[in-house]
Amino acid sequence: MNIEKLKAIETEVITAINEVNTLDELSGVFNKYLAKKGLVSSLGVHMKDLEPSERATFGKALNELRKNVNETYEAKKLALEEIALNKQLKSETIDLSLPGVNYLPGGRNPFYLIKDEIEAIFIALGYSVEEGPEVESDHYNFELLNIPKDHPAREMQDSFYFDEQYLLRTHTSPVQARVMQAAKGKPIKIICPGKVYRRDADDMTHSHQFAQVEGLVIDKNINLAHLYSALDIFVKAMFGEKREIRFRPSYFPFTEPSIEVDVSCFECSGSGCSVCKQTGWIEILGGGMVHPDVLAMNGYDPDSYSGFAFGIGIERVAMLRYGIDDIRKIYQNDIRFLSQFRKQD
Numbered sequence: 001m002n003i004e005k006l007k008a009i010e011t012e013v014i015t016a017i018n019e020v021n022t023l024d025e026l027s028g029v030f031n032k033y034l035a036k037k038g039l040v041s042s043l044g045v046h047m048k049d050l051e052p053s054e055r056a057t058f059g060k061a062l063n064e065l066r067k068n069v070n071e072t073y074e075a076k077k078l079a080l081e082e083i084a085l086n087k088q089l090k091s092e093t094i095d096l097s098l099p100g101v102n103y104l105p106g107g108r109n110p111f112y113l114i115k116d117e118i119e120a121i122f123i124a125l126g127y128s129v130e131e132g133p134e135v136e137s138d139h140y141n142f143e144l145l146n147i148p149k150d151h152p153a154r155e156m157q158d159s160f161y162f163d164e165q166y167l168l169r170t171h172t173s174p175v176q177a178r179v180m181q182a183a184k185g186k187p188i189k190i191i192c193p194g195k196v197y198r199r200d201a202d203d204m205t206h207s208h209q210f211a212q213v214e215g216l217v218i219d220k221n222i223n224l225a226h227l228y229s230a231l232d233i234f235v236k237a238m239f240g241e242k243r244e245i246r247f248r249p250s251y252f253p254f255t256e257p258s259i260e261v262d263v264s265c266f267e268c269s270g271s272g273c274s275v276c277k278q279t280g281w282i283e284i285l286g287g288g289m290v291h292p293d294v295l296a297m298n299g300y301d302p303d304s305y306s307g308f309a310f311g312i313g314i315e316r317v318a319m320l321r322y323g324i325d326d327i328r329k330i331y332q333n334d335i336r337f338l339s340q341f342r343k344q345d
């Protein structure tokens with residue numbers, strides 16, 4: 001190894017660098033000459049073979065070579081990077097004159113609009129929102145609600161059973177029992193929205209799956225007037241200030257007395273029309289005073305505590321509020337139906 005050879009190597013490397021056209025090719029040259037094990041890096045080993053007098057000149061020349069080669073390499077790298085960047089910028093240019101993609105504003109399913117509205121009304125009245133399991137035990141769905149095995153009231157709610165013990169809940173009322181047990185004798189004021197299931201044939205007004213909002217209030221001295229007041233506020237908020245409610249006697253095994261609640265017809269205001277079947281009233285929900293046996297079974301002394309409960313069908317309220325004639329439309333994903341509930345603002 002001598003100075004001439006060093007010069008020759010320098011020319012070789014600089015030519016190689018100058019000839020590349022892409023960053024990929026440049027990194028090939030780098031690996032061959034400039035990387036840790038490349039030719040240029042290994043030139044230093046020859047120092048030990050030289051006469052001590054020659055070492056200084058050789059070392060100087062080697063430093064010169066490294067400097068020149070590195071400068072050429074860095075300059076080439078910068079130039080190639082700029083070319084690559086320009087190419088990328090060009091390919092990613094956005095043509096602002098192209099017409100845009102027109103996204104339609106989304107609409108919410110009327111089911112959720114009404115569910116949220118019911119929740120908001122009761123939250124404003126101080127209720128909290130609870131949840132319960134959809135796969136429920138016979139014990140909670142029936143027994144703790146005063147519907148023992150073989151009770152004819154079970155026939156009111158044809159059910160989907162998994163086995164002897166478990167079924168899809170037929171109403172949200174089992175949450176009454178769950179909340180009472182968890183509250184351990186303290187006052188309660190809750191609603192529970194959720195899906196329920198019944199082995200019904202689907203038609204215009206029935207679906208094997210629908211949803212209810214359960215309400216439960218327990219405290220000292222709760223009476224039917226409190227239930228009336230809560231539902232009157234609910235109905236006026238949901239269907240308008242002019243609406244009236246009326247109670248009719250009914251039967252549920254877990255309430256005593258039990259009531260069916262009607263709202264004065266918002267279509268004809270009571271004079272009779274097809275919506276209210278000429279009666280002036282529309283049935284909207286069931287409720288009553290929590291049966292003393294249900295209170296006792298779930299940890300409350302019926303002599304000092306009383307309470308009311310109600311169950312609202314969410315789809316039924318949505319159908320009445322929006323004039324939907326077929327419950328199945330709520331579950332089908334028909335954009336012609338859903339787009340009617342698009343926000344107008």
Ligand code: PHE
Pocket residue numbers: 170171172173214215252255286287288309310311
């Ligand atoms: N669970 C009853 C039903 O599904 C409704 C209801 C709830 C009645 C609470 C009374 C009290 O039919």
